[in-house]
Amino acid sequence: MEYVYAAMLLHKAGQKIDEAGIKKVLEAAHVKVDDARAKALVAALEGVNIEEAIEKAAMPVAVAAAPAAAHEHKHEAHDEKKKAAEEKKSEEAAAAGLGALFG
Numbered sequence: 691m692e693y694v695y696a697a698m699l700l701h702k703a704g705q706k707i708d709e710a711g712i713k714k715v716l717e718a719a720h721v722k723v724d725d726a727r728a729k730a731l732v733a734a735l736e737g738v739n740i741e742e743a744i745e746k747a748a749m750p751v752a753v754a755a756a757p758a759a760a761h762e763h764k765h766e767a768h769d770e771k772k773k774a775a776e777e778k779k780s781e782e783a784a785a786a787g788l789g790a791l792f793g
Contacts, residue, residue, distance in 0.1 A: 692721050693731045701740045708732055 696715035700707045712728045 692716060692719065693727055697731060697735060698740070698744075707735055707740075 693712060693716070696712045696719075697707050699715055700711045705711055709725070709728045709732050712731065713723050713725075716723045716728075
């Protein structure tokens with residue numbers, strides 16, 4: 691994961707994402723660098739629009755939050771209906787008990 695972070699840091703800084711840059715970032719963070727992993731990451735990122743990839747990765751998070759909020763609201767409405775029904779039953783039982791007193 692730290693290799694991806696190094697690439698993102700280079701991108702954000704406006705630097706070219708290459709093996710040397712990734713090595714420098716990782717070495718500055720005191721991470722032991724695996725040359726094969728750095729080379730594989732650079733090869734995997736070749737031709738990738740990083741800004742577009744970041745936007746696509748962030749979008750599902752925002753979209754997933756909306757249904758969760760809707761579900762929570764629906765659950766609260768159901769609880770309120772259930773509570774109102776229980777209160778009505780309680781009032782009816784109390785009225786029936788009073789009727790028995792004066793019966």
